[in-house]
Amino acid sequence: MIYLFLASIGFIAYTYALFPLLLHLRARSQPVLSAVVPERWPTVSIVIPTCNEARYLKARLDNMAELDYPSALVEWIVVSNGSSDATESLLHSSFFGFPNRKYLHLDTPVGKSSALKQGVRMASGRIIVFMDARLPVSSNALRKLVPYLLYPEVGAVSGELVLSDPTSLAAGNLGLYWRYEKWIRENESRLYSTTGVTGALYAMRRSDYKPNRNATLLDEFDTPVSLLKQGKRTLFVAGAHAYDKASENIREEFQKKVRNLAGNWQSFQANPWLFLPSRNPVWWQFLSHKLFRLLVPYALITAFLSALLGEGRFLDVMFVLQLMFYVLVAASYLNMPGTSNRVMNLLKVIVQLNAAALIATLRHLQGERPARRG
Numbered sequence: 001m002i003y004l005f006l007a008s009i010g011f012i013a014y015t016y017a018l019f020p021l022l023l024h025l026r027a028r029s030q031p032v033l034s035a036v037v038p039e040r041w042p043t044v045s046i047v048i049p050t051c052n053e054a055r056y057l058k059a060r061l062d063n064m065a066e067l068d069y070p071s072a073l074v075e076w077i078v079v080s081n082g083s084s085d086a087t088e089s090l091l092h093s094s095f096f097g098f099p100n101r102k103y104l105h106l107d108t109p110v111g112k113s114s115a116l117k118q119g120v121r122m123a124s125g126r127i128i129v130f131m132d133a134r135l136p137v138s139s140n141a142l143r144k145l146v147p148y149l150l151y152p153e154v155g156a157v158s159g160e161l162v163l164s165d166p167t168s169l170a171a172g173n174l175g176l177y178w179r180y181e182k183w184i185r186e187n188e189s190r191l192y193s194t195t196g197v198t199g200a201l202y203a204m205r206r207s208d209y210k211p212n213r214n215a216t217l218l219d220e221f222d223t224p225v226s227l228l229k230q231g232k233r234t235l236f237v238a239g240a241h242a243y244d245k246a247s248e249n250i251r252e253e254f255q256k257k258v259r260n261l262a263g264n265w266q267s268f269q270a271n272p273w274l275f276l277p278s279r280n281p282v283w284w285q286f287l288s289h290k291l292f293r294l295l296v297p298y299a300l301i302t303a304f305l306s307a308l309l310g311e312g313r314f315l316d317v318m319f320v321l322q323l324m325f326y327v328l329v330a331a332s333y334l335n336m337p338g339t340s341n342r343v344m345n346l347l348k349v350i351v352q353l354n355a356a357a358l359i360a361t362l363r364h365l366q367g368e369r370p371a372r373r374g
Helices: 002-028 054-065 087-095 112-122 141-150 169-191 219-229 250-270 283-309 313-333 342-365
Strands: 044-050 074-081 101-106 127-131 154-164 201-205 233-245
Touching: 002 169, 002 283, 002 313, 044 054, 044 112, 054 074, 054 087, 074 087, 074 112, 087 101, 101 112, 112 219, 127 141, 141 154, 141 201, 141 233, 154 169, 154 219, 169 233, 169 283, 169 342, 201 219, 201 233, 219 233, 219 250, 250 283, 250 342, 283 313, 283 342, 313 342
Parallel strands: 044 074, 044 127, 074 101, 154 233
Antiparallel strands: 127 201, 154 201
16 A cells, blocks of 8 residues: 555655656756747737627727737637627727727527637638637737747747736745746747647637537637647747736635646547547646646545555555645635645645646536537
8 A cells, every 4th residue: 555655645746846847957958949030920810709808898898909010910800609698799899990890699609619710710810819898918928928939839829827916825826836837838839839728818820720529519629639730839928918806705716727627628629630649749747737636636535545445554644644735725725823824825725726726627528518618
């Protein structure tokens, strides 16, 4: 049992700590791809899917008007994906009389991937930039992203999600986790390519766009993977910002994480070539970052059971420490005195992420396909 326990703990330590460190050390030896300002900026089509987000849309359109990019080269496309609020009338009044602004209202929701596909069909720009109807972006976003797409080996570029200062410890630790995730993406990008983009801000050439399946849960993963299959890189570009607020609602964040992780399983099933080192140029990063994260919950369970069922003082101590860990996390969830601090909330985030991975696996095995509308 002791070897099973040590193997489980080693797997967890590798996934969360050793892999990011090795990745960073390997990435440091690679040259940084520099952005070259083009003599002539290419035309850009911004595609935004939305569903019942009229309360955000006016501010979002105002934000787009502030982009630091030649306005004559920018086309706006908004796909109202079955919206039943004031979205259609707001788009009509905001877009009427502007030849570079287009919108499409769908009476029935068709899912985010299908909405994106229809938006791209309407686009005429050389570059497609995907944005979110709710999240504003920095005024320099296009000028930061577009130059990297002038390199033929680059298929897509991802912006950086920036979480505003949270007002709760729980939200703050979600922000801490996201900074850790961005650091991994930066190193993956420098080494060769990241396999994820920020859904609220990423860009690619229209000629490289290949529609995802209509039932796709996670275009933020499937799109870079489809480009990787073509031998093209996806880069993470720090400084091109999409702004969000760290959610104070733990349940909301949990459901979002379950959907995203279930989307990973869906993508793995649709792209078995990712598991072949002869075909996947980022095989090591893919396994260590994407697959192993989904397997950590099982390593945690194995570590707990092997310590419980094993013999010897070492395993007895390890069992007591694990039991104390889970008791403290449970006490923190119940808001017991003394459990509302940064350390406890960080532990809650870790347990929450692994619980989401377990549920995501079960939902995928059961064939559940929660739709994304915007």
